[in-house]
Amino acid sequence: MPTDAELRAVRQAIYRAIVDTAVAPRPADVAAGCGISIERADAAFRALADAHVVVLRQSPSSSTELWAAPPFAADETGFRVDANGKSWFGVCAWDAFGVPAALHADARIRAACAWSGEPIECGVRDGAAFGTAVVHLLVPAARFWDDIFYT
Amino acid sequence: MTLDQAWALSRAWYGNRLSPDFRRPTVDEAREIFERIGLAGEFWRL
Numbered sequence: 714m715p716t717d718a719e720l721r722a723v724r725q726a727i728y729r730a731i732v733d734t735a736v737a738p739r740p741a742d743v744a745a746g747c748g749i750s751i752e753r754a755d756a757a758f759r760a761l762a763d764a765h766v767v768v769l770r771q772s773p774s775s776s777t778e779l780w781a782a783p784p785f786a787a788d789e790t791g792f793r794v795d796a797n798g799k800s801w802f803g804v805c806a807w808d809a810f811g812v813p814a815a816l817h818a819d820a821r822i823r824a825a826c827a828w829s830g831e832p833i834e835c836g837v838r839d840g841a842a843f844g845t846a847v848v849h850l851l852v853p854a855a856r857f858w859d860d861i862f863y864t
Numbered sequence: 865m866t867l868d869q870a871w872a873l874s875r876a877w878y879g880n881r882l883s884p885d886f887r888r889p890t891v892d893e894a895r896e897i898f899e900r901i902g903l904a905g906e907f908w909r910l
Contacts, residue, residue, distance in 0.1 A: 729882075784878050808874075810874035811881075812878075841868075847866060853908075
């Protein structure tokens with residue numbers, strides 16, 4: 714079982730890598746920098762997933778590859794976020810705004826209407842939201858984590 | 865929810881995500897966040 718210090722170090726390393734490179738790291742990428750073995754880093758990734766801090770890929774079930782370190786998605790999604798001269802993808806519409814919230818930065822979000830497919834541009838300018846869309850969530854709050862991939 | 869609500873919710877939820885002191889909101893804290901932002905009703909009940 715990873716220690717609290719290991720979990721904190723690994724979590725910080727994950728987010729630092731994503732913010733710096735826009736690429737989700739693997740346990741092997743962060744282990745040395747955290748001063749732990751790859752096996753310990755693997756265990757930390759799993760523990761962070763169990764705590765709903767990050768989300769691992771579903772397949773294979775033994776995977777410790779990140780699917781997301783919310784609000785950042787590991788893969789391209791329909792919610793592109795440009796901020797600080799870089800681009801990331803939000804896990805969902807809420808998380809698209811979560812990226813500038815985490816970065817404490819303004820951002821331009823490009824998405825598409827789930828109903829019409831019309832392009833949507835919105836984001837954060839001078840610290841305030843801009844755009845005319847609405848965010849529609851399908852899953853009630855109490856069930857967000859029942860199936861986070863669907864949510 | 866409106867984009868203003870999404871932004872307010874995101875700031876409350878993710879504003880400290882990169883901090884070494886980050887922790888996920890407790891259920892009570894999440895309820896307070898939803899209420900403060902005007903996200904009410906059965907959908908937002910925890």
